Ligand code: SAH
């Protein structure tokens with residue numbers, strides 16, 4: 177068995193785990209293929225944050241039921257694997273491997289069992305102090321690299337499966353994080369994205385004892401690194417020192433993703449988020465009073481059990497007050513094992529959807545307004561690629577906005593040369609709800 181295919185669902189932490197799993201497989205002599213048909217080993221790295229996400233993997237597995245026993249080996253990794261465990265073998269008997277992210281340090285060992293014909297191999301223990309730290313990571317993007325700094329989550333938000341699927345919090349040592357960053361800078365990466373379910377509770381387990389703000393400051397000073405991003409921040413653990421660090425180091429991108437979930441203190445309390453609306457707003461004020469213009473984004477859940485019309489209106493009012501630069505919003509989805517299952521007054525799908533639509537429309541008009549203010553400004557973009565359909569380069573600003581642009585000299589990739597991976601200075605000429613458009617100001621050089 178020598179070829180493998182991996183498909184990834186879910187968040188950036190999963191995307192990065194897949195890069196590590198891929199690297200580990202390549203190091204064992206496997207070859208990656210583009211589709212499941214040609215693969216001897218088919219892996220799904222799954223997400224279970226909402227029911228819809230969870231169902232995807234079972235649809236995929238269903239399609240290959242007929243291939244059972246034909247030498248193809250199926251493995252389910254990630255959050256559904258951890259949540260469903262051995263039940264996956266019942267629902268999809270052709271699966272041979274089920275492993276959650278807290279067990280990936282055992283991956284080489286699990287692979288040996290699979291290679292030796294193991295039929296029901298599992299890695300499901302959450303009882304680990306270790307993080308999945310491997311020298312074999314195979315990154316998908318040549319310019320922007322993810323680094324996991326903390327795994328798992330110690331919060332217990334009433335709606336959320338993550339504490340069950342990713343286990344308790346484990347921070348990596350600052351020495352290993354910094355070594356990885358320096359090595360990445362040495363091999364040409366210019367943007368680092370620090371990952372964790374709650375990066376603010378990062379605590380260096382070694383004697384150095386760095387907190388998150390300290391890690392940010394050190395990261396900002398790594399030679400060759402031009403941009404540092406981080407996600408996700410939990411409002412409860414978000415301290416002012418993080419804003420101070422962003423003010424001090426332009427290398428730290430001026431964008432903070434600070435999920436609020438609801439604008440109603442009542443709902444927040446039932447969600448067990450550990451902050452009130454006022455406490456959340458204080459953090460927003462820190463950002464608004466910073467020297468740099470910090471873009472703010474958030475996550476919101478509509479129709480949490482017991483959410484009244486007044487609670488929902490409080491969330492809409494919060495949108496107006498904060499004026500987020502972008503919002504990820506979701507209908508509440510009841511999840512196994514979570515506290516919110518026991519709450520009475522579940523709302524209908526229809527009502528959750530109605531609120532979601534209203535919220536998204538409100539936010540759309542806020543974004544139209546906010547983005548239009550940027551017309552005329554000059555923005556530095558990391559060029560991500562070229563869009564053949566529109567004939568524009570795709571750039572990203574430090575505030576994490578997409579800025580599509582044309583270039584006076586370098587109108588398209590040519591003779592193997594591209595602007596991707598370079599930084600361009602772009603004049604914004606037009607704006608929409610979700611992106612900006614512009615023209616490169618100076619003739620940026622092609623890589
Ligand atoms: N650790 C991050 C978020 C992880 S999940 C944090 O604490 O903010 C990403 C987002 O999915 C959450 O912020 C929340 O808005 C949403 N989400 C999580 N569980 C959900 C559920 N059961 N139903 C709907 N949305 C959910």
Ligand code: SF4
Nearest residue numbers: 329331333336338373
């Ligand atoms: Fe889930 Fe809350 Fe942990 Fe985020 S902080 S991963 S929402 S339990």
Ligand code: F3S
Nearest residue numbers: 186187223224225255
């Ligand atoms: Fe999904 Fe697991 Fe991430 S549930 S959002 S893949 S932590």
